[in-house]
Amino acid sequence: MHSFKNYINGEWVDAVSGETFDVLNPADGKIIARCAKGGRDDAKMAVQAAKNAFYNDKNGWRRLGVQTRCDMLYRLADALEKEKDSFARAETMDNGKPLREAIGDVEDAVSYIRYYAGASRMPGGASYEVNDGFGPMQCFTVKEPIGVCALITPWNYPLLMGVQKIAPALAAGNTIVFKPSSETPVTSVKFFELIDKIGFPKGTANLVMGGGSTVGEELSSSPDVDMVSFTGSTPVGQGIYKNAAANVKKIGLELGGKSPNIIFADADIDGAVEWAMVGVFFNQGEVCSAGSRILIEESIKDEFTSKLAARANAMTIGNGLDNPDMGPLISKSHMEKVLDYIETAKKEGCRLVCGGRRYTENGCGNGYFITPTVFDNCPPDCRIVREEVFGLVVTIQTFKTEEEAVKMANDTEFGLAGAVFTSDGAKALRVVKEIRAGIMWVNCYNPAFIEAPWGGYRKSGIGRELGADGLDEYAETKQININLSPGELGWYEKR
Known part of the structure; x- marks a missing residue:
């Protein structure tokens, strides 16, 4: 049986309370892991670490050159690919799905990381032709990271849905706090072990295991979290939506269906x-x-x-x-x-x-x-x-x-x-x-592709994941206007 800790500010730590919870193999009901049971205090620590890394660290993740970030994500994909078999076996024991499907999930996760590593270098923003009533102006937009992103995932695709959020969030330059399902945290811990081994800047990526009513609620309501992305049931998503409204944070919800x-x-x-x-x-x-x-x-x-x-x-x-x-x-x-x-x-x-x-x-x-x-x-x-x-x-x-x-x-x-x-x-x-x-x-059912956006209408969610839309979910758009003749007052002089 393995024992796993939370990962906060580049360190593996026990829960503040010292509590743990057991993870069972659904095929036989046997314990396969014992994990730190984080709570509100652990979530607050992780959010603070991510906030410091994003806003205060002069050598932090978002301030690294895009080539450096891109290279680290490619190294993460390579490391995961090398460990494909061990990850797939752990996923099957944790979730129950057939091994061949777990292998496919790991392979897809590798592809997701590589896709977003490359996408981070694609052109973003636009320039606009504007009227000259204000004098000669240049108007354009740029894409910037949102800040601290809380990522909360379900148990049906533990690794893949985690990577589906982590890869674009990091590629866009954000820092993250990740909460996996308490039913299936094993491959998430293994994935953060790779992040630690590769050497992402401290505070860039944080992992807190624990319940939705404690860790999840703290993340979704925290004023220091700039975005929360959740995949899971509609009732839980509605609760997260309400919590996020208190400080009007950006939100992404991929919820239930009855298709x-x-x-x-x-x-x-x-x-x-x-x-x-x-x-x-x-x-x-x-x-x-x-x-x-x-x-x-x-x-x-x-x-x-x-x-x-x-x-x-x-x-x-x-x-x-x-x-x-x-x-x-x-x-x-x-x-x-x-x-x-x-x-x-x-x-x-x-x-x-x-x-x-x-x-x-x-x-x-x-x-x-x-x-x-x-x-x-x-x-x-x-x-x-x-x-x-x-x-x-x-x-x-x-x-x-x-x-x-x-x-x-x-x-x-x-x-x-x-x-x-x-x-x-x-x-x-x-x-x-x-x-x-x-x-x-x-004339088919269920094929999904990294290149195309995924998401629903009505109570099935808000926003889109995957593809270019999935990267945009983790970015803000900033408008910039430059006066090309700073010595002129433009329209003020014509009043």
Whole structure:
């Protein structure tokens, strides 16, 4: 078992309280690590370190030349790549996901760092032609770092979502305080060990582990934090939004979803089944953009449902290190929450097609496993249609017309993602344009790319991550005006 500390101002330190918490492997419930349990005092120390590094340190991160910052980020990416296998194994033991998926996450994280290292050297700002009523003027803008950024991440992609925030925040010249989920802090600690080894200036990057009600609340409400970026549930995001409003700090929120997967009768049914599987069961269904609402044209519903159930029943389940199709859910409490949704759905009139139970076979009795679950004939007002389950449960509803499909798809308070399956390109484009969501796919589900912005509408969040938009999230725009004839008063003389 490993013991991990917080990382504040370039030093590994115990929590001020001396308290610790245990991290469990969801595949068997065994303790894999013991971590410092930070609180408000630890968060305040980290914020102060980041503030001093940003505002007071004359040799601090933002004052280094862009080439120096870029080179250090590339070295960080190289170091992570060399440790890919150990990071992936730790991620699987911490989160439960199959090892091959964890390897893919590490590879993506390496790409993210390299992308933003390069993006930090791209042109920023603009120049403007302005009227000469004030005399000859030059107007232009520059991009500047925001300051101290608090970055708070969930447990479903521990390393990748951490890097998704850390890389652009550092590339833009900010200092950071990072709080990982208490469920999955292991790869975050390992990542900060690389940051420490490479020698980032003290206070540039700080790590505080602990609860959302203490560390998270302190970070989101602190007047010394200039921005908070959070990925997680909508209720928690709403609380962070309220806290941040007190000092009007910049905020980025990537929140929940209840995304529609619309399948028309003219679609390739077998292909739609395979993509639907990816859309809802990938990463144990613990994905904010999961296609958890299948809306299917009535005439092909029975054939599609039969094929989907057969594929779901054939999926292998087990310890992520053995590379099954699916690993365990993140925790016992989350497993029980998903099982409660399943039981409620039965009571609300949904027809259970397959799955819907805890999986204990083949040595999985001590882990948090659930069989992939498909419900048919789901009333539009039932909980599993309205609320984000976040794990291995998909609903099937039918429509008869394109207009009805669009109306059903938009009947949600979320707006993160969605998909359309059809062989009619014009129909696909019409429907995509009508769906109120930030990410849409046509004849596929869930591919995501570092180059393209990611984010949602309505209760699915504020702002965008990834791509050039993701770098801009961590920058302020400053307007600068230069009088090219300082001896002239311009319009004052003409009054």
